[in-house]
Amino acid sequence: MTEFEERLLKQNEALTNELKLLREQNQFLLNKLYGRSSEKSIDPNGQLDLFEEDSSFNLAETTEEKTVFEEINYQRKKKKGYKAALTKDLPIKEVHCQLEGEDCTCDWCCSDLKDIGKSKIREEVIFVPAKMYKNVYYQHAYECPNCKKDGADAIKKAVVPKQPITHSLASASILAHLFHQKIEMSLPFYRQEKEWESYGLRVPRRTQANWFITSCEKWLTPIWEELKKKLVKEELIHADETYYNVLSSEKEKSYFWLFRTIEQAEYPIILYHHDLSRKSSVAQQFLAEFSGYLHCDGYSAYKSIENTTLVNCWAHVRRKFFEAKDSSSKDTPASQGVTYCDQLFHIEKEMKGLSHQERYDLRLAKSQPILDEFWQWIASFRALPGSKLGKAVNYALNMKAGLMNFLEDGRCALSNNLAERSIRPTTIGRKNWHFSASERGATANGIAYSIIETAKANNLVPVKYLEYLFKHLPNLEDSSNSKALEVYLPWSEQIQATCR
Secondary structure, three states, rough: OHHHHHHHHHHHHHHHHHHHHHHHHHHHHHHHHHHOOOOOOOOOOOOOOOOOOOOOOOOOOOOOOOOHHHOOOOOOOOOHHHHHHHHOOOOOOOOOOOOOHHHHHHHOOOEEOOOOOOOOOOOOOOOOOOOOOOOOOOOOOOEOOOHHHHHOOOOOEEEOOOOOOOOOOOOOOHHHHHHHHHOOOOOOOHHHHHHHHOOOOOOOOOHHHHHHHHHHHHHHHHHHHHHHHHHOOOOEEEEEEEEEOOOOOOOOOOEEEEEEEEEOOOOOOOEEEEEEOOOOOOOOOOOOOOOOOEEOOOOOOHHOOEEEEEEHHHHHHHHHHHOOOOOOOOOHHHHHHHHHHHHHHHHHOOOOOOOOHHHHHHHHHHHHHHHHHHHHHHHOOOOOOOHHHHHHHHHHHHHHHHHHHHHHOOOOOOOOOOHHHHHHHHHHHHHHHHEEHHHHHHHHHHHHHHHHHHHHHHHOOOHHHHHHHHHHHHOOOOOOOOHHHHHHHOOOOHHHHHHH
16 A cells, blocks of 8 residues: 555544544434433333323324323323322411491391301411511610619619621621521622612612621621531542632633532531632632541542542543433443443442442442443453544543442442532522632632531521520620530530421
8 A cells, every 4th residue: 555545544534533423423413402411311110201301202293183181181180189298387367258238137037147157168368468677676674773773883784685797787687587598599789679668768789798697707607617617527529620700810711619518418518619729629628627538529629639539420420421422222231231220229229228338249249340330341342532422431440440439338329429419509690699709709609608508408497596696796795716616516405496
């Protein structure tokens, strides 16, 4: 073969590979635009789910005359107790429709009618709009008349509860509602400003922002720091990060870092930390006192943390093989990769409710053989470099050590989905208020998210918990004392009894 022919063959091979990559990219983008976004797999037994959104039974087959839904005539079966379950926590006010006066006389003989009973007709829910009112505090002073006769002034004044924010109109309840609207409802301050005006309180959004930041720095930060001390003492945690925007920062993006306990932890803790950087030094500094298993994705920053064993996420491996799938064929290597991952997740689903030791033993018995087969299979073929399949294979091979570490401890999770779900509230908030004006504001958001999400994880009502903190913490002699703050942590008996 001449040199010219060899050059043509190489050029032809390069063009063929480029064409494959372009076709794959085109198909991937078409699937993103028009395909289903769910990554759920079809039942391995081939049985269709009648209630899946993409099920053929849910598609209205249009004909020239009418749709399938118009041809089928049936009455939906009513669920018993559905309305009662919806309103079980609401107080009840009975409305009795009675006859009075002349209406309570017989139309035939004009005798008085006697009430013979009542029947329940319907239920309806009534909305009472929120209202605000102003507390005006007066401090009473008292003196001793006997001491006054002797020429001594013995005056004693009543104790006045301290304010969360000195010389401010903000009460504990107002601040709790402000946090609830901003963090839980993702409502920007300018929208709250309009709503509060309808209640009769005109507070500019800048004042609201100052209240929010000051309250976080003075009263919630000490609680956050106590939670962090307990989090880094855990033996297993999850971590994730997402971008954020700060207007005053020269950097285009800043980041929220998430660190939380595992799902089986006795005391759930979910912490958010804002930083202008995504460098490994942020995670190193935050987890400097942590030693144990760290669930995370494939981000390289976590590899530099000392005294940790990384547990990488199989959901990320599955997602990459899923994105490489060709919808026209079920026997491609990408589909096989998804199947291997599904088998692992199916085993995890079977282990719900088992002890840590039972999970450990079952994984060695069932998951280990599947993993051995997976790594043998992944080494048996060569994927086109740069293709979706090639990226999925390289990702799995690069993460192999971390992907196998979940076998070491029955408490480890197969995926990092718990962290991804926990970081989602920040992304919802980001879509609503878009940015923070300052780094102080972004840091305050992270503190507020931490307190509220940790409260939820401990079965508290966040707005009650926040109001309790803002009411009692200002009256502590030393709000930075760890022992004094113990009773204000979400799992303390006092908090559990008051804020649920």
